[in-house]
Amino acid sequence: MGKPKVAFYWCASCGGCEEAVIDLAEDILTVVDAVDIVFWPVAMDFKKKDVQAMDDGAIAVSFINGAVRTDEQVEMVELLRKKSGLIVAFGACAHIGGIPGLANFSNSKEILNTLYRDLDTVDNKEGVIPQTRTKVKSGEVTLPRFHDTVKTLDQVIDVDYYLPGCAPPPDLIMGAITAILKGELPTKGSVLAPEKSLCDSCRLNKTKPEKLTMKEIKRPHEIKIDPDLCFLAQGLICLGPATRGGCGERCINANMPCRGCFGPVGNVVDHGAKILSSIASILGMEDEETVPEEEVDKLLDGIVDPGGLFYMYSLPSSLLKRKKLD
Amino acid sequence: MKKDPKIIVFCCNWCSYAGADNAGVAKVQIKPHFRIIRTMCSSRIDPELIIEAFKKGAWGVLVLGCHPGDCHYKNGNYKTLRKVKLLKRMLAQFGIEDDRLRLDWVSSNEGEKFGKVVNKMIDDIEKLGPLDLSYAETEVE
Numbered sequence: 001m002g003k004p005k006v007a008f009y010w011c012a013s014c015g016g017c018e019e020a021v022i023d024l025a026e027d028i029l030t031v032v033d034a035v036d037i038v039f040w041p042v043a044m045d046f047k048k049k050d051v052q053a054m055d056d057g058a059i060a061v062s063f064i065n066g067a068v069r070t071d072e073q074v075e076m077v078e079l080l081r082k083k084s085g086l087i088v089a090f091g092a093c094a095h096i097g098g099i100p101g102l103a104n105f106s107n108s109k110e111i112l113n114t115l116y117r118d119l120d121t122v123d124n125k126e127g128v129i130p131q132t133r134t135k136v137k138s139g140e141v142t143l144p145r146f147h148d149t150v151k152t153l154d155q156v157i158d159v160d161y162y163l164p165g166c167a168p169p170p171d172l173i174m175g176a177i178t179a180i181l182k183g184e185l186p187t188k189g190s191v192l193a194p195e196k197s198l199c200d201s202c203r204l205n206k207t208k209p210e211k212l213t214m215k216e217i218k219r220p221h222e223i224k225i226d227p228d229l230c231f232l233a234q235g236l237i238c239l240g241p242a243t244r245g246g247c248g249e250r251c252i253n254a255n256m257p258c259r260g261c262f263g264p265v266g267n268v269v270d271h272g273a274k275i276l277s278s279i280a281s282i283l284g285m286e287d288e289e290t291v292p293e294e295e296v297d298k299l300l301d302g303i304v305d306p307g308g309l310f311y312m313y314s315l316p317s318s319l320l321k322r323k324k325l326d
Numbered sequence: 327m328k329k330d331p332k333i334i335v336f337c338c339n340w341c342s343y344a345g346a347d348n349a350g351v352a353k354v355q356i357k358p359h360f361r362i363i364r365t366m367c368s369s370r371i372d373p374e375l376i377i378e379a380f381k382k383g384a385w386g387v388l389v390l391g392c393h394p395g396d397c398h399y400k401n402g403n404y405k406t407l408r409k410v411k412l413l414k415r416m417l418a419q420f421g422i423e424d425d426r427l428r429l430d431w432v433s434s435n436e437g438e439k440f441g442k443v444v445n446k447m448i449d450d451i452e453k454l455g456p457l458d459l460s461y462a463e464t465e466v467e
Contacts, residue, residue, distance in 0.1 A: 105419060105420075149462070268374075269374065270373075270374045270377060272416070273372065273373040273374040273376075273377055273413075274372070274373075274374060276373050276409070276412055276413060276416060277372050277373050277374070277409055279412075280405065280408040280409040280411075280412045280413075281369070281405045281408070281409065283408055284408070285404075285405075288401055288404035288405075289394075289395070289401060289404065291404075293407070296407060296408055296411060297411065299408075300408070300411055300412055300415065303412065303415075305419075306412060306415055306416040306419070307416050307419035307420065308419075310416065318377075319374070319377045319378060319381050320377060320380075320381070320420050320422075320459065320462060321462035321463075322420075322461070322462050323419065323420050323421045324420060324421030324422065324461065325461040
C-alpha cells in the first residue's frame with residue numbers, strides 16, 4: 001500500500017497558513033516521509049485536472065485554509081471534498097471566517113468600488129471594475145464571481161476537523177497530522193485544540209485581580225502596556241476570556257491583547273456576543289450603583305467599533321453572519 | 327395575509343415576572359403578541375440569547391429587570407444595562423433597527439407599567455414589520 005495522499009489548498013487567505021506548514025521546521029521532513037503530497041498550489045506544480053483525474057476519496061486528507069468568497073473557491077473545495085476522505089479546516093479563516101470575514105460588514109459592490117475606483121491611490125480614470133465576463137480582442141475572458149458574503153469552509157462543504165489559529169501553531173499542526181496518521185482522531189467535527197479559554201493557560205492570569213473591573217477602555221496605542229499585568233486590569237480589551245486556548249499565547253507574549261483567532265471556547269456559538277457580555281459586565285463595575293446612565297454611555301464610547309473588535313475573526317460564523325443586505 | 331408581530335419578553339424572576347403576574351391579576355389589557363421567558367436575573371440574559379431570539383423569528387426583544395437599586399442579587403441589573411446598551415450599538419452595525427431591542431425596569435407591583443411597556447413595544451415593532459434575516463443564508467446574484 002502506498003503512502004497516504006495529502007492535499008493543501010488555499011481560498012481567501014493571506015498565505016500565513018501555508019507558512020505555518022513550513023514553520024514545522026525539521027518536523028516537516030517526518031511528514032513528507034510519511035505522506036504523499038498530491039496537490040499544493042502554493043508550493044508544487046499540480047493542476048486542477050490532476051485532482052479531477054483522481055478516484056473519489058483517493059486523497060486521505062485535504063487541509064484547506066482561507067474563507068470562501070468566490071465561485072472558484074466553491075468549485076475547488078467541492079472538488080476536494082469529493083476526492084478526500086477527510087477535510088480539515090486549517091486556520092482561522094476556514095474555521096470561523098477570519099479577517100476576510102469582516103467583509104461581511106460590507107458587500108461586494110462596496111468593496112470592489114472602494115478597491116478599484118474610490119481609493120486615493122487608485123489610478124483608474126475609466127472606472128473599470130472587475131467583471132465576471134469581459135470581451136477582449138481575442139475573445140471573452142472570465143473571472144470568478146466575487147460574493148457579497150464571506151463564508152466559513154463548513155458553510156460550503158462538510159468539514160471533518162478544525163485546526164484553529166491565525167496561523168495554527170506548529171505543535172497543534174503536528175499533533176493533528178500525527179493523530180491522522182495513527183488513526184487516533186476524536187469525534188468528527190472536533191476542534192483540534194483545548195476546550196478551555198486562553199485565560200486558563202495565560203501566564204498573566206495570576207496577576208488578574210480578584211474583582212476584575214475596567215474603569216475605562218484604553219486602546220493598545222494609547223498607553224505603555226505593562227507586559228506583566230493582565231491586560232483587562234490595564235483597561236485593554238482582551239478577548240482571552242471567551243477565546244479558546246492552545247495558541248501558546250503568542251500575542252500576549254508579544255505584549256498585545258488577544259483578538260480571538262482561535263474562535264470561541266467549546267459550547268459557545270457566538271464568539272462576539274460572548275465577549276461583549278464579558279466586557280460589558282466588568283466595565284465600570286467598581287461603582288456601578290452610583291454611575292448615572294450618561295456616564296455609562298461615555299464609558300461605552302471607549303469601544304469605538306464593537307462589531308469589528310468582538311467579531312474580529314469570527315463574523316461569518318456568528319449567529320447573524322453579516323450586516324443586513326439591502 | 328398580515329402576520330402578527332412576535333415579541334420575546336425576558337423577565338427576571340423577582341421583579342418583572344412578578345410585575346407581569348400583577349398585570350394579570352389586575353386584568354391589564356395587553357395585546358397577545360408576546361411570549362415571556364423567565365430567568366432568575368436580567369443579567370442572565372446573555373447577548374447570545376437575544377441574537378438567537380432574533381434568529382428564531384422574534385420581531386423584537388424586550389428585556390425587563392428590577393429597578394436600579396432593587397436587584398435581588400444587588401447589582402445584576404447594572405450589568406444588564408451595560409450589556410444591552412453595548413449590544414444595541416453592535417446590532418446597529420449589523421443594520422438591525424434600534425427599536426427592536428429595548429430594556430426597561432418593571433417592579434413586582436407595576437402591573438400597569440408592564441402592560442404599557444409591552445403594548446408600546448408591540449405597537450412600535452408592528453410598524454417595523456418582521457425582521458428578515460434570510461439574506462445571511464442565501465447568496466444573491
